[in-house]
Amino acid sequence: MAAHLKKRVYEEFSKVVQIPHEEAPAKKLRLSKPSKSAALHVDLCKATNSTDALQYLLQFARKPVEAESVEGVVRILLEHYYKETDNSVRLKIASLLGLLSKTQGFSPDCIIDDAINTLSNEKSHQVLAQLLDTLLVIGSQLPESPAIRQRLIEMACKHLSDTYFGVRNKCLQLLGCLGMADTPLTKDNEGPGTSLVGSKDVQSIISDYFGDQDPRVRTAALKAMLQLHERGIKIHEIIYEQACRLLLDDYEQVRSAAVQMVWVLSQLYPESIVPIPSSNEEIRLVDDVFGKISHMVSDGSWMVRVQAAKTLGSMLQVSPHFLEQTLDKKLMSDLRRKRTAHERAKDLFASGEFSSGRKWADDAPKEKLDTNTVNLIASGACGAFVHGLEDEMFEVRIAAVEALCQLARSSPSFAEKCLDFLVDMFNDEIEEVRLQSIHVLREISTHITLREDQLDTVLAVLEDSSRDIREALHELICYTNVSTKECIQLALLELLKNLNKYPTDRNSVWKCLKFLGSRHPTLVLPLVPELLSTHPYFDTPEPDMDDPAYIAVLVLVFNAAKSCPTMPALFSDHTFRHYAYLRDSLSHLVPPLRLPGSGLDLVDSSCGSGSVESAQVFLQQSLNRVNTIQNLDAPGAQDLLDFTIRDLRRLGELQTELAGAADFCATYLRCQLLLMKALQDRLWSMAVPLCLKQNVTATAAAQQILEETYKLEFLYSGLESRQVATIHHVRLQAKALQLVLTARTRQGLDLLMSSCEKFLQDIESFQRLFQAELPHLQDSFVDKLLELMPRLSSCKPVEMVKILQTTLRQSGLLHLRLPEQIHRATATIIEPTGESDNPLRFTSGLVVALDIDATLEYVQDPQNTVKVQVLYPDGQGHVIHPKPGDFRKPGPYRHRLITQVYLSHTAWTEPSQVEVRLLLAYSSSSASLSSQSLASKLGWSDSTDSPSPPEAAVEGTIPFSKSVKVFIMPKPTRR
């Protein structure tokens, strides 16, 4: 009866709460929510059977709960928990407890006792596992309380002997996440048979479960141990043997985890000595692990193989002797030693003979092998990579290639050895693998010099139809060293062939030849007469200057001539002319040369290597000078800013390394200048109606500052939060200026009211975002505002505007500190070039595809931010999002966009130009390290109906490439 009454009371209560919710919807969000705990209680009381209760709980889980009401909700849940007989409902409640304790701002230590209590009474294994999971969540919320930890760990130890694998799993997980190195634990099995009480530490408890009967528990034990390691606890070496035994487990997940485990040990104790079983030798632990993991590369499960191959790559301390064994594969045929194709190729090359395999039985086996020395199953590291590279799954092959790369980078001799294998991978059936191996070869190419036969194999790939492969290969050739002039000739020949077959590769081929030339000037020198087809007696016809192949040859020669002063003597007259032309038209490919006699001393007067530092100093000085601005009167200050901006812009042009920083400063100063001008206008002293004109300029200035700040924030990479704070500060000033101007011009009080409120919100969010930076912002605009904040939030709009106006005028320039590296995001559209006079014709109403090829530098996350904008002559425009697959990453900080945009329009009478340019999209909510986005992520359920973030995110785009004009001509349809 009492329960019935209670139910009625709550029913009425919920009605009362919900009415205001309907009446005043948008006024105040907080109030409109009915109290969670009450609603939940009602629901749970209403539930007649377990299915209903489960439904209510599921619904309940979809909405977030505020920190204040969490505890109440937990009490209700627990109350229901004790009453509930159905396992699934208890399970759900247990999981809810975990979720709830994650709620931001709620400290879960008050519910820990209850959670532990429930644990001791629970009979169902599944629920028990879930409860332990909840404890894990709670425990990880409270990292600073050792007492609670100790209790949780004891709970875990107690349940470790459970018969259900899930419970043991969770216990191990708990130990892994919370266990501490030093605390000895009492492990008491509750079983009647054993009365042994021993004290053990966490690691040995966990390692006891390495031999559990259930593979899932074994995996969990290994993972728990790895978790301990991740938390910075040093794993004892004694578990090494156990871990090694698990490498031979029947279950793949165990083996996979064991591979990680032994790897961790090898990193912790690389130099300790372990015995080799069945012999009395001893080796270093890291070598032993390396051998064991190499063995796993031929495991039965491909997941383990991938894991093993990846792991190998990170074991750099291994001895070279072992490392080289991974590439070893003794061949034999009918018990006689055979040489590998690689060895044969090497010998052929050494003996100066060409080609192979023309004869039958060319690879005939040579010496007879002693049967005892042939080791069929490789003990140790033997041939691990040979296996890995020949694996069935391409994931394993890629992992092996990557591992090879990492190892080769640290060991030049190994790099030399693995070269043949990598070159072989160029012939893989999967493009990804081919591409990867080309990239890898490029990365290690500093260590190696290609032999002619190897180069031949490499160059054969130039005919590949995939553009990515060819470009990767060009990149590779840029970095390779070759040994003879024949190699240069071969490379040039193949590149020209490539150019002929795929004319779109022009730029890339030229660039490749540029590096080839500048790397091997002495090898090019003897080839010059032949390349330029000069003749000692006869004049040869002047080649066609527009021929890409001829340009390619010239690029090679000129770049070699840069460091080879004797070369220009071999040039004929027209070569000098062509040089002058190319130096102008393709200045990025043709270096300045000191040419004798012709008076074309084009060597740039650009300063030497010390110039970067001096430019840096200059930049710093200019900034320091700007700081003295406070002492100057208005016109002087403005002039100083003007000059500094001009200096900085010029500096950026001259010194490309500092372009980003210089631009950044210039833009920032420009914002300040604009602000200063706007504030110093005489309008402030005038009556409102008289200064409409000035008002307009000031409004425009404010608008411009806002735009510039967005550029500052999103166009430059490498900013620290200090700079971001400075930028936001300027933005706030601009907003204040706007507000003041609004107040002066418009009379609508409502409008003013709302914009004042908005401004206050802005200040609040600023304060939240840059809490850490506030000490640096002393005496600034914001600092003063924050002091006045209590007054501001209570006063009338008009008063507030007045305060703002004075603070704004009093506030000075904020000193800008430069971070280490600032880079401005740039984009260059390579294609279309915009030079073509032939319009792209297509039938109107249908679409035409326009190929776009652009390089992007210093763009973070281009997949989401870079867009293509197309502007039609009639002012129409649209923005196209390229597919994520259209972006490639040829190098660090560099991206390449190769995509197609589809154009369409109604018929035109004349061909006309459309503009294509790239935009950088930004959104203030996603980019900054804002706490609000953090908070919304932390909401403990994936709420779909949650309100949008309180401050609407500002989204927009910044054009960051020059626009290219394309001639198009939509023709009317013929009928």
Add this chain to the structure above:
Amino acid sequence: MLDCGMHMGYNDDRRFPDFSYITQNGRLTEFLDCVIISHFHLDHCGALPYMSEMVGYDGPIYMTHPTKAICPILLEDFRKITVDKKGETNFFTSQMIKDCMKKVVPLNLHQTVQVDDELEIKAYYAGHVLGAAMVHIKVGSESVVYTGDYNMTPDRHLGAAWIDKCRPDILISESTYATTIRDSKRCRERDFLKKVHESIERGGKVLIPVFALGRAQELCILLETFWERMNLKAPIYFSTGLTEKANHYYKLFITWTNQKIRKTFVQRNMFEFKHIKAFDRSYADNPGPMVVFATPGMLHAGQSLQIFKKWAGNEKNMVIMPGYCVQGTIGHKILNGQRKLEMEGRATLDVKLQVEYMSFSAHADAKGIMQLIRMAEPRNMLLVHGEAAKMEFLKGKIEQEFSIDCYMPANGETATVTTNPSVPVDISLNLLKREMALGGPLPDPKKPRTMHGTLIMKENSLKLVPSEQALKELGLNEHQLRFTCRVPLQDPHSDTDTLHRVYTHLKSVLKGYTIQHLPDGTVMVESIVIKVSSSAEDTNSKVLLLSWSYQDEDLGSFLSTLLKKGLPSGLC
């Protein structure tokens, strides 16, 4: 019966297996539970129609789906050559092949098939050719894995053989390449492609003699993808015939191919060649470069020989032999460098074209065999399908590395392997629960535990029951077995006092046991009864009577030795 192949080298009765080993007369059905065919090569399935239709076998024949599809094509082709071309009689007919195929039960990979109550089989992927399988055959706890031919290195159209850790009692493996470790596949492929490419660029024609199925498809894929990658235009031809039919099946059984083909299958079936077209006799005279795959593989007859004759005179052309050639064939001659060939009718043929040799074999090499052993972890090993001397080497290696027994029986020899079968026993639930209650909470399979019970063997079944139940079932009375023991003791006290002294002594020694002093003049330790009696003549020498049941033997003998030492003097 595992595989039912034929010998390609003979043309008489020796070409088929001698089924009289199994039975002299009558049908084979009574002696064989099933026949398992590992793959479609004739040396593994060639005698199948002969066995089932001519010798007589009606039981199930197991093979994988692709094998079932392709096997009859090869058999039919084989029959045509033997009967129609060579004119042999007493050979199986087309109808027999059809009838035989009706008895086939298809297998899927990793599908466990119950052949009868005891026998179950499971197929694993074996590489080698499309549809090749290894089989795991299991009866009770004993099992055999038969590999057929297999390949541990993946190639352009098939993956690598794979088996789980099934720990069979015996692993029967082929050992064709028992003493060979091969070079990486990639080198060979690259060489092959480079040679073809160079020749084509020179404007030459390339002839590749192949056998119709298996390697031919691999080379086709290899060339096809290379043409695709390099954007080449020269035509590739495939001489038609049975290949076309077989290619059709390759297209269908995509799931049996390697990762690459399976992945690209959604966009394009790799076996639907873009560049490879059917060959016509007249194309051989077309100008310009081309690549032709032609049968047979050793250049001894047929289309490949015709084309070879046409092209041999031009040094720009090339012939690539992708496999081994038998002595006496033209293939063998040219590979050995012979430049002038004598043809029929005294004509000679100048061989000017280039001759290349490339080995593309799809058998596991020594390393591969070892790898498979490592994967399956068998208890014994049996090598077949190889030369004795080579097998001897591998045998030694296997015994050394894995320390397991390895056998290599000759034809007709029987190898006997001792196994250690586990015998399942039914245990009564009551007994189990009782024992559970005594022991710890966790059943631990790694620690054996002793328990008391009675094993009843009755009508082929084994049961473990509590002894009371066994007695009841057998209708026997329970007999108590008691040990009694007399321990002489010198003690001056009266009998009751002595007993009390014994009681207190035991009480102090045996802690945790229930010790009672009963009013009728006995001491009970658990179920052991102790009494004191004194002889009439000497009241000081007394005799302790101990009596215990068989179950308490341990405690009883402990007590008797304890009491033999006498009572400590300090007791009152």
